[in-house]
Amino acid sequence: MDKPTFTKAKIRDLIKIARYNRLLEQGEQVTYFSRIIEAIKASNYSSLLTISYEFGLSLAAVNKALDRMARKVYRFDSMPLACELETLHILVGPNAKELELVELGGKKEPNDKQRRKLYFMITGSSNPGETMKFIRSLRLDMMYGKVWEWGLRKYLDTRYLVLKGPLDEEKSRLDIIRELGLPALFDEAMLIQRFTIQAGKPESGGKDLRDQLASENTLKAEALSKLNEVYNLLQESELNFGKLERAMADAGMDLEISNIEKAGIDEVRNYIRKYSVTGAREVANRYELVCPSVSNLDLIEAGRAIARSYFSQAQGTKKGRLFIRSEVLNNLKPFVSSGDCHRLPGGYMLALIRTIDGEEHYLICRLTAKAEQDAFNMRMLAYFFYYEAPQKAVFRLIKYYLDTQAGGIRTMRAIRKMLIAAPIVVSLAVLVSALYYIVLGVGGESFLVGAGITFIGMLIAAKNGYEEKIKPADHQKIPSYLSRKDGKVTATTSSLNFSDMSSENGDFPADDADGSHRPDPSESDSAKQS
Numbered sequence: 001m002d003k004p005t006f007t008k009a010k011i012r013d014l015i016k017i018a019r020y021n022r023l024l025e026q027g028e029q030v031t032y033f034s035r036i037i038e039a040i041k042a043s044n045y046s047s048l049l050t051i052s053y054e055f056g057l058s059l060a061a062v063n064k065a066l067d068r069m070a071r072k073v074y075r076f077d078s079m080p081l082a083c084e085l086e087t088l089h090i091l092v093g094p095n096a097k098e099l100e101l102v103e104l105g106g107k108k109e110p111n112d113k114q115r116r117k118l119y120f121m122i123t124g125s126s127n128p129g130e131t132m133k134f135i136r137s138l139r140l141d142m143m144y145g146k147v148w149e150w151g152l153r154k155y156l157d158t159r160y161l162v163l164k165g166p167l168d169e170e171k172s173r174l175d176i177i178r179e180l181g182l183p184a185l186f187d188e189a190m191l192i193q194r195f196t197i198q199a200g201k202p203e204s205g206g207k208d209l210r211d212q213l214a215s216e217n218t219l220k221a222e223a224l225s226k227l228n229e230v231y232n233l234l235q236e237s238e239l240n241f242g243k244l245e246r247a248m249a250d251a252g253m254d255l256e257i258s259n260i261e262k263a264g265i266d267e268v269r270n271y272i273r274k275y276s277v278t279g280a281r282e283v284a285n286r287y288e289l290v291c292p293s294v295s296n297l298d299l300i301e302a303g304r305a306i307a308r309s310y311f312s313q314a315q316g317t318k319k320g321r322l323f324i325r326s327e328v329l330n331n332l333k334p335f336v337s338s339g340d341c342h343r344l345p346g347g348y349m350l351a352l353i354r355t356i357d358g359e360e361h362y363l364i365c366r367l368t369a370k371a372e373q374d375a376f377n378m379r380m381l382a383y384f385f386y387y388e389a390p391q392k393a394v395f396r397l398i399k400y401y402l403d404t405q406a407g408g409i410r411t412m413r414a415i416r417k418m419l420i421a422a423p424i425v426v427s428l429a430v431l432v433s434a435l436y437y438i439v440l441g442v443g444g445e446s447f448l449v450g451a452g453i454t455f456i457g458m459l460i461a462a463k464n465g466y467e468e469k470i471k472p473a474d475h476q477k478i479p480s481y482l483s484r485k486d487g488k489v490t491a492t493t494s495s496l497n498f499s500d501m502s503s504e505n506g507d508f509p510a511d512d513a514d515g516s517h518r519p520d521p522s523e524s525d526s527a528k529q530s
Contacts, residue, residue: 006348008480011364015482016489020362023350027342032057033351033377037339040385042116043081045326057374061382066325069386073331074311074324079276079303080283081119081330082323087272087279088119092140101275104143104268114138122269128261143268148241151264155256158263159185174235182231186256188224195223195252226251274299280306287323289313334385341377349373353384359485361390363397366476376479394481395496401478408475418458425457 014023032055039047045066052059075081090096092105092115110118118138121131135144156176160167163180177185196219230251233244248257277294284291292309294302314320339353347368353361363380367373379400383393433450440446483491 006344006346008348008364008366008476011344011348011350012362012480012482012492015362015484018487020352023344024342027344027350030341030343030373030377033341033381034339036062036378036381037336037353040329040332040381041334041336042113043120043326043329043332044113044116045322045329046112055374057378059378061375061379062385063321063325065382065386066328067321069328069332070311070324073328074307075327075331076307076311077304078300078307079273079280080307080310080327082283082327083276083280083306084123084272085116085119085279085330086282087276088122089115090278090282091272091275092118092143099278101278102146102271104140104146106138106140106142108139110138110140119272122265122272128258128265131265132261145241147261147264147268148245149239149264150267151260151262152239154263154267155260156185174237177235182234186227186230186253188227191227191251191253192220192223195226196220198252199223223251277302277306280310283323284310287314287319288317289320289323332385335388335390336384339381343373347373349376351377351380353380353390355390357485359390359483359490361394362482362484363394363479364482365401365479372477390483391491391496394483398479398481398493398496401475405475405477417464421457421460425454428457429453 011023014020032051035051036048039045039051040062048059048062051057088104090099091101091103093109094105096103096105118131118134120126121134132144132147135147153173156173157167160171160176160180163184171179182188196216199219199222226247230244230247230253233239233247245257276299277291281291283289287310289310290313292305294305297305310323314323335355335357337354337356339351341349341351344350346366348364348366351363353363355361365376367376380393380397383397384390387393387396429450432453433446481491481493481496482489
């Protein structure tokens with residue numbers, strides 16, 4: 001059975017009528033495409049290098065995008081995130097105690113991908129419950145304990161401030177409990193009322209007031225019993241935080257649990273930043289940089305000094321450029337959420353990039369050589385992460401291929417116009433030459449007149465063909481575009497303005513993304529070390 005034949009227009013029309021999945025059934029998925037998106041979203045440059053070597057890809061376009069974004073994205077006024085990431089690496093690893101730091105690890109050290117996710121959950125706006133769930137999944141028992149220890153301490157200090165004012169001196173957990181009492185510290189009356197409301201079931205109108213009061217008193221007694229269990233655990237000299245969390249959850253204290261965990265996570269984040277200079281020294285060793293002396297500076301000034309020093313040093317070395325690219329990724333906030341790419345029969349490429357606002361961006365082109373296909377994918381991804389809006393990324397991508405193919409298209413159009421005009425021009429030249437000979441009787445001059453008319457006529461025809469406006473539909477290698485949201489088409493190639501063909505290719509740097517470049521092995525080695 002013959003394979004189906006495609007064109008860019010046919011593929012685009014099938015997407016318009018929601019036949020995207022049927023197209024995929026006839027194609028082959030480009031597996032590295034979605035992995036690269038995930039690596040960039042995870043701010044993991046070493047993962048990018050691993051993927052590039054696994055699939056023989058060129059990172060030229062991505063690297064130049066990262067290099068170009070460096071001065072705009074790199075944070076010169078605070079500690080590089082790579083240093084904080086390395087500090088977390090130390091805290092959850094086996095060397096924390098040796099460096100006289102708080103141990104936050106567990107039975108098994110998390111891998112690089114897990115540490116990065118954990119770091120961005122701790123320092124970002126993630127839900128405390130989700131962060132704690134991830135900590136438990138990594139079996140970081142010491143981090144879990146410290147979150148609860150520091151968070152509970154913060155909670156008790158805050159309640160003490162509300163009930164009695166600022167602490168005159170440092171007091172232990174048990175001292176605060178003895179002084180104010182747990183019922184006051186946790187607002188027992190409010191907790192019992194909340195438990196009664198949450199545990200009470202809607203009753204039918206048949207129950208009399210006496211039965212309703214009896215049911216309410218039963219729930220209050222149950223709430224008080226569960227709270228007493230929490231109180232007993234809190235008064236132990238050595239707390240079992242797992243048991244305490246379960247008891248508090250059983251007593252309906254979900255809000256208190258969330259507040260304690262949030263306060264504890266904030267304290268972990270502050271601790272990471274407090275000792276980020278330790279991580280900065282490790283980063284300096286890895287990327288062959290020199291960590292400046294910051295012992296006489298406060299944390300903010302130390303961060304600024306290290307950030308500026310590292311950026312300046314990193315400009316001139318391969319490992320230094322790896323540091324800058326990694327740091328750009330650490331600070332990047334892309335609008336891309338996910339993506340897929342498929343090779344369709346006939347060499348057609350169908351790429352889909354989804355953005356965080358729910359819009360789907362489809363790009364279709366025909367590239368028969370694998371090197372061309374890979375270069376297209378890498379350039380597309382570089383543009384989508386480089387530009388601040390998807391429409392601009394699409395415009396620049398298509399504009400790049402328009403400019404690339406323009407010379408060949410214009411030459412072919414000039415030749416075609418010359419072939420079309422040739423019979424008319426030659427006929428006119430012969431007629432004028434004959435009249436000239438008849439009137440003046442000079443054969444040599446009449447031939448030159450005819451040749452001149454032919455030359456000028458063909459030149460005008462070629463010029464007209466060469467200057468015709470070029471559109472994406474003029475060549476199968478030039479991508480065609482379609483975007484959809486909520487099942488409706490929101491933009492197409494025709495909605496983009498390519499009339500100014502004389503301008504440069506935007507503000508994106510030119511590169512050798514034709515598949516000829518391959519990653520430097522030294523870059524891969526450096527990435528593996530990180």
